[in-house]
Every structure is written in structure tokens, then in C-alpha cells.
Amino acid sequence: MDVTIRQVEPGEYQALGEITAQAYLQDGLLDFGESDEYLGELRNVAKRAAAAEVLVAADGDRLLGGVTFVPSGGPMADIAGPGEAEIRMLAVSQEARGRGAGEALVRACVDRARATEGCVRIVLSTQRTMHGAHRIYERLGFVRTPERDWNPIPALDDITLLTYELTL
Numbered sequence: 001m002d003v004t005i006r007q008v009e010p011g012e013y014q015a016l017g018e019i020t021a022q023a024y025l026q027d028g029l030l031d032f033g034e035s036d037e038y039l040g041e042l043r044n045v046a047k048r049a050a051a052a053e054v055l056v057a058a059d060g061d062r063l064l065g066g067v068t069f070v071p072s073g074g075p076m077a078d079i080a081g082p083g084e085a086e087i088r089m090l091a092v093s094q095e096a097r098g099r100g101a102g103e104a105l106v107r108a109c110v111d112r113a114r115a116t117e118g119c120v121r122i123v124l125s126t127q128r129t130m131h132g133a134h135r136i137y138e139r140l141g142f143v144r145t146p147e148r149d150w151n152p153i154p155a156l157d158d159i160t161l162l163t164y165e166l167t168l
Contacts, residue, residue: 003101005108008045008054008066016056016066017043023065023091029127031159042089052076055108057092057101064101065092069109071116079148079163080123085113087124090133103136110140114168121168125150125161134162142166 008016020042023029030036041047048054048068057064070076070086080086087109092102113122124142126133148163 002059003064003099003104004058005055005104006058008049008056010046010049012056012063013045013049015063016054017045019063019065019093020045020089020091023093026094027129029129031156042091048076048089052088053112055105057096057105059096063093064096064099065090065105067091067105067109069112071112072119078125078152079150083118083120084165085109085116085119085122087122090124097132102133103140106136106140110166110168113166119168121165123148123163123165125163128160128162134164137164137166140166 021039024042025033030038045054051074053069053071054066055069056066067090068076068088070080070088072085073080076088077086078088087106090102090105110122113119124137142164145163145165149160151157151160153159
């Protein structure tokens with residue numbers, strides 16, 4: 001498989017949204033399943049692309065997965081502060097996993113962060129059960145930052161997101 005990383009094209013928004021939504025659903029990452037409010041955010045690639053850079057991993061014409069790269073704050077940033085870029089919504093389709101697409105997407109984000117003037121760090125949030133993603137992050141030099149762990153839904157105390165950072 002030959003993985004190419006590039007910006008998503010508008011005609012691919014729906015397909016990438018569905019890949020992202022299905023990855024989260026199939027991995028049991030949405031507490032409320034099909035009725036989870038976050039599912040709409042995962043599917044809304046157009047919104048992400050308007051506020052950040054959305055990248056895809058592709059094998060020819062076939063989309064394998066995607067990621068949202070937030071270069072310097074803005075509406076798509078959850079935890080990034082000054083001088084920090086952020087990775088969000090990394091997802092690879094079930095059938096494409098284990099072939100390097102996820103790592104290639106993260107590497108592309110790291111390269112973009114390094115090319116962003118004033119960026120000294122790249123940060124991200126992840127769920128406790130995203131073990132495959134954790135392995136990618138740690139292999140690429142990201143370290144856990146438990147002091148930044150946070151809960152996106154304070155009314156539910158069991159949804160603490162773990163955080164990682166990579167100093168550039």
C-alpha cells in the first residue's frame with residue numbers, strides 16, 4: 001500500500017466524515033453511540049476545514065483516514081496555548097489499520113507544526129482506550145502531560161481525556 005498524505009478536497013468531506021464517525025463508533029469511543037452529540041462534529045469535515053487544516057491519508061483514490069491539524073489556536077483548538085499546535089480527530093478506517101496511515105498522518109502534523117512560525121510544541125487529547133494511537137504518539141516522541149488532562153463533559157466524571165505533547 002502506498003500512503004499519500006494531502007489536504008482533504010471538498011468532494012471528500014462526506015467520505016472522511018463517515019470514516020471518522022465509524023472509527024469512533026466501531027472502537028466504542030462515543031459514550032452515547034449513534035445518539036452521541038460529538039458524532040455530528042466528527043462528521044462535519046467542512047466545519048473543520050474552514051477553521052483548521054484537514055489532512056487525509058490516501059492510497060490512490062481510496063481514503064484511509066484523516067486528521068485535523070490546528071496550527072495556532074482558533075475555534076478548533078481544545079487545549080493548545082500560545083506557541084502550540086494541536087492534533088485532533090485522528091481516525092483510520094478499520095480495514096486500513098496497521099499499515100502506517102495513522103503514523104503518516106501524525107508525522108505530517110509534526111512536520112507542519114515545525115514549519116509554523118513561533119510553534120514550539122504540538123499537543124493532543126486522547127481517550128484512555130485509544131491504545132493504538134498512544135503507541136504512535138509515544139513512538140514519535142510525544143510524552144504524557146497528566147497535568148493537562150481534562151474532561152470535555154464535566155457533568156460526566158468518567159470522560160477524562162489524556163493529553164500528550166511533543167516539544168519541537
